Amino acid sequence: MTQQISLTETTSQHQCSCGCSSASDYELDARTIPHAIRHGAVLGALAxxxxxxxxxxxAPHDPKHLLSQISDLxxxxxxxxxVDRGGDGVGVRLLKVRASE
Known part of the structure; x- marks a missing residue:
């Protein structure tokens, strides 16, 4: 059984001084991703x-472990x-400020 993962492009509020012009914001609802591949899907999208x-x-809960993995990688x-810690999920903004080493 396959399940579709949705990554939705939203209006960008990009305000940095890096000079880039292709910046976008995306919304990723991790609650729809099967638990076994959730971290990998988020890390891949971020990369x-x-x-x-x-x-x-x-996220369906505070993603402390995932945020630790993001920091490590x-x-x-x-x-x-x-950005939001209430309701049906926890909202976290992940902004790529420079290329990964």
Whole structure:
């Protein structure tokens, strides 16, 4: 059985000084991704982002373990910030501020 994962492009509010012009924001609802592949799907989506682009991640719970993995893999190349901690999920913005080493 296959399941479709949705990564939706949203209006970009990109405001950095990196000079890039292809920045986009995407919304990724991790609640729809099977648990066994959830972290891999998010990490893969994050790795494919252009500098200046961001993912608005909607997680079913506080993704502390995932954020730790992101920090280990991407270091300071990705900035994270909580945008919503209530309702049916937790919202986290993952902004790629420079290329990964």
């Amino acid at each position: 494919s982002l252009d500098v200046g682009s961001a993912i608005q991640l909607i 991407f270091g300071e190349a990705v900035e994270t910030s909580y």
